[in-house]
Amino acid sequence: MKIMMYAMRKTFRAMMKWKKSLFIMIFFMWVSGVLTPFLQVLMPSFLLYLIETESSIIMLLWFALLFGLVTAFLDSVSTYLTQLYDPKMYIVKCKLTLALYDKAMNTPYAKMEDMGYRQKLNRAQKNGIESNNVGFECFIRNLVFLSIALTGFILYAAVFGSIQIWLCFVVVLLSVFSIFLISRAQAYEHQKKSEYAIADQQLQYYHHNVKLPKNGKDIRIFHMQDYLIHRIKKYQIKRIRTLSDVERKYLYVKLGTTVLSTIRTLLVFGYFIYQLMHGMSISAFVFYTSAATAFSGWINQIVSYYNETKRGALGIIDYEDFMNEVIQDDEQCMSLPQDDLEICFDHVYFCYPGAKKDTLKDVSFTVHKKEKIGLVGSNGAGKTTLMKLLCGLYTPTKGHIYINGIDIRYIKKEDLYSHIAAIFQDSSVMAYSFKKNVACLPKKQIQIDKVFACLEKCGLKDKVEACLQKENTYVSNIISEEGTMLSGGEQQKLMMARALYKEAKILVLDEPSAALDALAEASLYETYEQAAKECTSIFISHRLASTRFANRILLFDDGILKEEGRHEELLQKDGLYKKMFDAQASYYQKEEKEDERTY
Numbered sequence: 042m043k044i045m046m047y048a049m050r051k052t053f054r055a056m057m058k059w060k061k062s063l064f065i066m067i068f069f070m071w072v073s074g075v076l077t078p079f080l081q082v083l084m085p086s087f088l089l090y091l092i093e094t095e096s097s098i099i100m101l102l103w104f105a106l107l108f109g110l111v112t113a114f115l116d117s118v119s120t121y122l123t124q125l126y127d128p129k130m131y132i133v134k135c136k137l138t139l140a141l142y143d144k145a146m147n148t149p150y151a152k153m154e155d156m157g158y159r160q161k162l163n164r165a166q167k168n169g170i171e172s173n174n175v176g177f178e179c180f181i182r183n184l185v186f187l188s189i190a191l192t193g194f195i196l197y198a199a200v201f202g203s204i205q206i207w208l209c210f211v212v213v214l215l216s217v218f219s220i221f222l223i224s225r226a227q228a229y230e231h232q233k234k235s236e237y238a239i240a241d242q243q244l245q246y247y248h249h250n251v252k253l254p255k256n257g258k259d260i261r262i263f264h265m266q267d268y269l270i271h272r273i274k275k276y277q278i279k280r281i282r283t284l285s286d287v288e289r290k291y292l293y294v295k296l297g298t299t300v301l302s303t304i305r306t307l308l309v310f311g312y313f314i315y316q317l318m319h320g321m322s323i324s325a326f327v328f329y330t331s332a333a334t335a336f337s338g339w340i341n342q343i344v345s346y347y348n349e350t351k352r353g354a355l356g357i358i359d360y361e362d363f364m365n366e367v368i369q370d371d372e373q374c375m376s377l378p379q380d381d382l383e384i385c386f387d388h389v390y391f392c393y394p395g396a397k398k399d400t401l402k403d404v405s406f407t408v409h410k411k412e413k414i415g416l417v418g419s420n421g422a423g424k425t426t427l428m429k430l431l432c433g434l435y436t437p438t439k440g441h442i443y444i445n446g447i448d449i450r451y452i453k454k455e456d457l458y459s460h461i462a463a464i465f466q467d468s469s470v471m472a473y474s475f476k477k478n479v480a481c482l483p484k485k486q487i488q489i490d491k492v493f494a495c496l497e498k499c500g501l502k503d504k505v506e507a508c509l510q511k512e513n514t515y516v517s518n519i520i521s522e523e524g525t526m527l528s529g530g531e532q533q534k535l536m537m538a539r540a541l542y543k544e545a546k547i548l549v550l551d552e553p554s555a556a557l558d559a560l561a562e563a564s565l566y567e568t569y570e571q572a573a574k575e576c577t578s579i580f581i582s583h584r585l586a587s588t589r590f591a592n593r594i595l596l597f598d599d600g601i602l603k604e605e606g607r608h609e610e611l612l613q614k615d616g617l618y619k620k621m622f623d624a625q626a627s628y629y630q631k632e633e634k635e636d637e638r639t640y
């Protein structure tokens with residue numbers, strides 16, 4: 042009952058907020074839903090009563106016509122309202138979906154990496170709003186039917202009560218027992234849901250990934266088909282097992298409720314046949330037996346609508362569970378000045394949730410206003426992690442990061458994001474137009490000239506202009522058939538154009554040239570140098586030659602800031618930087634010598 046009341050409160054609140062007219066519709070649907078079947082039960086016995094009392098044929102015809110018209114009117118109203126109701130309820134569902142996505146996209150990034158949290162999100166979507174067969178839509182539709190069935194039940198119970206109170210009592214008792222059985226099965230299903238949520242998540246991953254064209258190459262070349270089919274089968278079997286458990290439970294319940302419903306029918310009919318044999322009039326017999334049939338019908342409906350309403354309610358709980366998840370975040374009340382920015386890492390440690398050791402250890406450095414920093418180091422040294430901390434995507438486990446003296450914990454996230462343009466190794470092109478990929482703004486706010494200026498700086502202008510729909514061309518053929526596909530290097534150029542368009546005060550680039558050809562790489566450095574004049578910037582690269590233009594280089598190894606200085610200074614130190622630089626330089630020198638020999 043508590044679950045039902047909670048779901049009702051949440052659904053009514055959503056309807057109140059987004060579609061008040063649904064209340065009026067639901068009320069009229071309820072009125073016609075109760076009256077129509079009652080009139081259908083009343084009509085034949087009333088006509089029989091008129092015949093028994095020898096009323097005129099004209100009167101009979103008038104009453105038949107009146108019944109017919111009222112029933113037809115109520116029926117049409119109900120059909121009309123149902124048709125109006127569906128799209129309006131769909132609007133409420135759309136709003137709930139937007140609220141869910143809004144919460145998901147504004148959740149701190151670190152939380153999104155938490156598997157438990159993602160499972161909650163999946164359940165909220167799947168059980169709360171995914172279709173009209175689950176969650177809110179399922180709940181409210183079945184609640185209307187349930188309330189019609191309950192009113193019908195009370196109406197007919199009053200009819201029975203007036204004839205035989207014990208019969209009414211026994212029938213009600215049998216029905217309550219049916220509902221109890223069903224609620225047990227539902228509780229079991231809900232408990233099982235958390236078990237198959239894990240299998241569902243795995244399945245979702247495989248379903249999504251086997252279809253992606255970008256995975257298609259590896260799947261074929263490395264013969265991953267068998268392995269993937271095996272994994273899918275494994276989770277399908279897990280899913281089938283839990284489904285079968287739940288279905289078995291429902292089967293037992295169904296058997297139980299069928300037995301109870303048969304006992305109910307036998308009792309009711311037995312009693313009225315007995316009454317007919319002991320002086321009950323035919324019209325009264327017809328009325329009571331029709332009412333009895335309808336009464337059993339109401340009870341069956343109560344049982345099945347209760348079942349569905351509760352299922353919807355449980356879906357709403359999943360949805361609300363996610364929406365009510367309290368995200369512990371620091372109090373963010375500070376804003377950054379519209380000024381040049383200085384970054385300071387102060388004894389920062391960071392450990393990923395569940396990891397055994399710190400990824401970053403006691404990192405301290407300052408990036409002065411408009412300074413260009415080159416960040417280098419071995420794989421897994423923690424460079425990207427460092428950038429994510431700076432962007433506020435993670436919070437240090439120990440220590441502080443300051444921007445212009447303000448601890449970023451206390452800077453409003455939106456404000457912080459608005460001051461940073463960051464391109465990560467896995468930043469991705471979205472399946473919409475060039476201009477939207479660059480500006481990341483609504484259509485009306487996009488400055489086309491600026492988009493083209495950024496594209497030109499990144500060497501993509503010609504490519505865009507050659508496309509049939511120019512800047513409006515989709516950068517993928519997922520949404521638009523006329524969309525264009527970009528190479529890895531072109532995608533990196535587009536990401537760079539996105540960073541430039543933002544004109545942020547902090548520019549962070551994580552391996553932006555990894556996929557570029559030599560000329561494009563040289564041009565990117567030039568573009569970067571120009572852009573970096575106006576901001577504080579950090580450039581991560583494994584190509585040590587690219588860090589020559591940095592004001593200072595920071596070298597990380599195993600989460601520790603090992604070396605710091607200008608290119609020449611670090612070479613003189615004869616440490617890890619020199620070792621790495623020499624390794625790369627010797628490779629190029631070897632290549633040069635080989636070229637000379639061949640020549």
Ligand SMILES: Nc1ncnc2c1ncn2[C@@H]1O[C@H](COP(=O)(O)OP(=O)(O)OP(=O)(O)O)[C@@H](O)[C@H]1O
Pocket residue numbers: 154393394396400418419420421422423424425426427
């Ligand atoms: N989301 C994550 N959860 C747990 N551990 C992570 C996560 N991301 C990275 N790590 C771990 O943190 C370490 C540092 O990763 P990071 O990506 O910061 O290294 P990097 O210096 O940028 O490496 P590369 O040069 O290869 O890009 C790695 O050992 C990695 O396994």
